[in-house]
């Protein structure tokens with residue numbers, strides 16, 4: 001935002017403050033406008049504004065842009081010649097996230113952020129080679145990109161601190177004035193979020209780690225710290241995908257294929273009634289791995305060899 005402020009003139013600055021920190025008293029004059037005027041959308045610095053600041057129009061347009069960019073990334077992940085996870089991650093951050101998070105501190109409290117998040121989830125799924133059925137909490141861990149909401153809150157806090165620390169910025173004075181202005185409860189202004197995050201000593205890594213501990217889909221207790229890059233990012237695409245499907249328990253095992261309606265039964269060719277990924281990895285007399293789940297998670301040499309030769313394509 002600082003960069004944006006420096007590029008604009010003072011009247012635009014006034015308007016920018018208006019939409020980042022909406023003040024109902026300033027909107028009063030709009031009540032006397034004609035209906036036509038009310039339904040028009042204004043665009044400021046690339047953010048489309050609507051009268052009630054729901055950012056619906058802006059986030060719908062943004063969602064379409066992010067979707068196009070995400071589909072380019074998914075083409076790079078083709079299973080036969082797919083790029084490794086590191087390459088996919090860097091490409092996703094620069095191509096998809098840079099667009100998806102533009103001016104995010106302005107609109108982060110909108111209910112329409114979900115339109116953008118569904119494409120970010122798809123992008124994270126691509127990096128990790130994860131199925132649609134995989135619990136959402138796994139996505140940031142296996143793509144090593146913090147959850148979208150936390151990234152936006154982190155960005156907001158960074159901006160808030162910059163404004164607060166620099167009295168030379170025009171917005172600096174406005175921030176102090178905001179404390180005494182009455183707000184509509186439903187508006188959820190970002191400045192209030194920033195103030196709350198500051199009060200709670202928000203830290204993106206600690207928050208992510210805490211959320212993971214509270215609602216952890218990792219039944220095998222493999223991932224202790226979700227914020228670090230998990231082992232295997234350098235593996236070739238096929239092995240990386242197999243590894244993550246074993247970690248999450250979501251992949252093309254007999255059990256899952258049956259659940260998805262793609263097979264008539266879930267039996268394993270060894271005679272077991274239910275061919276889960278855990279069965280394939282730890283129990284199956286035909287193909288189980290001789291080591292431990294920990295060996296697989298840590299990408300030990302023998303585990304990589306086993307995954308490469310596994311006769312079931314997960």
Ligand SMILES: [Zn+2]
Nearest residue numbers: 268270272284
């Ligand atoms: Zn079996």
